Each structure stands twice: as C-alpha cells, then as structure tokens.
Amino acid sequence: MMRLLGPAEIRTLANKLDLRPTKKLGQNFVIDAGTVRRIVRVAELTPDDVVIEVGPGLGSLTLALLPEAAHVVAVEIDPVLAAQLPVTVAERELSGKLTVVNADALRITPEDLSGRAPTALVANLPYNVAVPVVLHLLQVLPSLRKGLVMVQSEVADRLAAGPGSKVYGVPSVKAAWYADVRRAGPVGRNVFWPVPNVDSGLVSLIRRDPPATTASREEVFAVIDAAFAQRRKTLRAALASWAGSPALAEQALTAAGVAPSTRGEQLDIAAFARIAENKP
CATH class of the missing domain: 3.40.50.150 (Vaccinia Virus protein VP39)
Structure with a gap:
C-alpha cells in the first residue's frame, strides 16, 4: 500500500x-x-x-x-x-x-x-x-x-x-x-x-447533458442570477429588469408554463431554461 x-x-x-x-x-x-x-x-x-x-x-x-x-x-x-x-x-x-x-x-x-x-x-x-x-x-x-x-x-x-x-x-x-x-x-x-x-x-x-433548450448557457444563467438577486420577490418582480418590465416578465413566465407568483427557489434548471427561451 x-x-x-x-x-x-x-x-x-x-x-x-x-x-x-x-x-x-x-x-x-x-x-x-x-x-x-x-x-x-x-x-x-x-x-x-x-x-x-x-x-x-x-x-x-x-x-x-x-x-x-x-x-x-x-x-x-x-x-x-x-x-x-x-x-x-x-x-x-x-x-x-x-x-x-x-x-x-x-x-x-x-x-x-x-x-x-x-x-x-x-x-x-x-x-x-x-x-x-x-x-x-x-x-x-x-x-x-x-x-x-x-x-x-x-x-x-x-x-x-x-x-x-x-x-x-x-x-x-x-x-x-x-x-x-x-x-x-x-x-x-x-x-x-x-x-x-x-x-x-x-x-x-x-x-449529464444540460436541459434541451434553444437558449444558451449564458442566457439561462442570466435568468438564474436575476431570479436569486431578489429571492424574496416573486419572479414577476425579480425578473422585471431582465425582461424589461414586470409585464414582460409575466409574459415570459406564462409562456414557459411558470406561474408569475412563483419564487426562484421553487424552480429546477429545466424551468429556468424554458424562461430564458421565452425572453420577450
């Protein structure tokens, strides 16, 4: 040995x-x-x-x-x-x-x-x-x-x-x-x-392979950073600056199948990828 x-x-x-x-x-x-x-x-x-x-x-x-x-x-x-x-x-x-x-x-x-x-x-x-x-x-x-x-x-x-x-x-x-x-x-x-x-x-x-998505890693990580920068806020509010406004954030979230009242800590990586795909 x-x-x-x-x-x-x-x-x-x-x-x-x-x-x-x-x-x-x-x-x-x-x-x-x-x-x-x-x-x-x-x-x-x-x-x-x-x-x-x-x-x-x-x-x-x-x-x-x-x-x-x-x-x-x-x-x-x-x-x-x-x-x-x-x-x-x-x-x-x-x-x-x-x-x-x-x-x-x-x-x-x-x-x-x-x-x-x-x-x-x-x-x-x-x-x-x-x-x-x-x-x-x-x-x-x-x-x-x-x-x-x-x-x-x-x-x-x-x-x-x-x-x-x-x-x-x-x-x-x-x-x-x-x-x-x-x-x-x-x-x-x-x-x-x-x-x-x-x-x-x-x-x-x-x-393992990342989620199947048309969004790039950088685009997905930008959503993650925005979601957790204000983790106490709903995603509609937390992603407002990322999307351009609370209404546009809500639009992206709804298109991704995520309730706008959700918080970042409730989502898995696949959900963040879907949100990134739907950026207005």
Whole structure:
C-alpha cells in the first residue's frame, strides 16, 4: 500500500518549506491518511481516468490518487508548493503519472493542461473559491465526466440542494446545468492542519447533458442570477429588469408554463431554461 503523508511528515515538509498556511489561499491540509483513502474510494476512479486535482498542497491526496488513475494533473497556485510536489512524488517513484500546473484554477483552460483531458475532478478545494472553481472547470473542461470534491459543509449543502430547499440558490441551479450533484458524506475538522473552524463535506458530481433548450448557457444563467438577486420577490418582480418590465416578465413566465407568483427557489434548471427561451 502506498505510504501516505501523516501529521509528522506534513509538519516536517511545512517546516522545510517555511510554510505558514494562509486563509487567503484557503489552505487547510489533510493530515489523516484514512480520510484521503476514503476520498479516493468514494471517487470510484478507474485505471483509465485522468484526474484533475485543484489545490494539492503538500500532496496528501495526490499520493493516494496516483496509483488509482492513469494520470493526475495537479493545479497549484502557490509556486513553492507547486515546486515541492514533484519532489515528494518522486520519492515514491510515481513521477511519470503526475503533471503539476502552477496556476490559478479559476483561469485554467484546456491549453494549460499539457495535452491532458481530465475525466475526473477529485480535490480538497480551497473553501473561499470552491463554487467558482467547480463551475469554471465543468464549463471549460467538457471531458470531465465525474467529480468528488471536499468543501465546507454549508457549501456542500448548497451545491447539492434541490428546489424548495432553504439553501437552494445560484450554486445549486448552475451546478445542476452540468451534473447530478449529491452529498457524499461528512468530514470532521480534526483531519486538517490547521484545524478549520467549520465542518466539511464531500460532494459527488456526475456529468449529464444540460436541459434541451434553444437558449444558451449564458442566457439561462442570466435568468438564474436575476431570479436569486431578489429571492424574496416573486419572479414577476425579480425578473422585471431582465425582461424589461414586470409585464414582460409575466409574459415570459406564462409562456414557459411558470406561474408569475412563483419564487426562484421553487424552480429546477429545466424551468429556468424554458424562461430564458421565452425572453420577450
């Protein structure tokens, strides 16, 4: 079995690099090998999968992913950590299966990935950018078929929420454009260094086709943004500026088969697509 990083090795590496984890970069490193193995197990990787890992940090999860996948593309914004990761991996003779990209995951394009087309996203995501990173990667990497990400517990709830839930909102609906999203289990605080002041959760994503619609993704997302910008209002009122007036909003809603008195939190992604199609 692959020798993974434990608390002592994590701290040794951190001292070597004079590393002080920063809130700005959302750095909380996993120090529990059991948690890392659980993530890889729940991700259900195949030997053909090319994994993209965002925020590999010191390599705790990377080391567990490498034996299970065809290749791992690790995207790390911190240049010191990006330089150390190949060294850590080389000590375990798995260098040929790793590509490290020193970049901001929010700006990654397929051209940045050295010809690799990732099929799976598996990552302990920096909490401050988790939702934008997930949505960006699903948008720009159509090769991604599945994902398992560790995020702040309340973010996991929001991503996986369905219509009618109190926490259903923009992240829930936009993620549903790309994938079936569900909670895949809780993660305690003590598996991290430094220990965060929030609980974490795993979120599973399985790619599926977006709703059949003549509207573009941008057009559908514009409706979603407008609907939730004033989520307490009825859609007739909330979509007034998007449509041009409350009356035009009502016209679009009626044509889409949605009652004008409905609120955004009651609609699924297909309904938002129908509204976008019927913009006056």
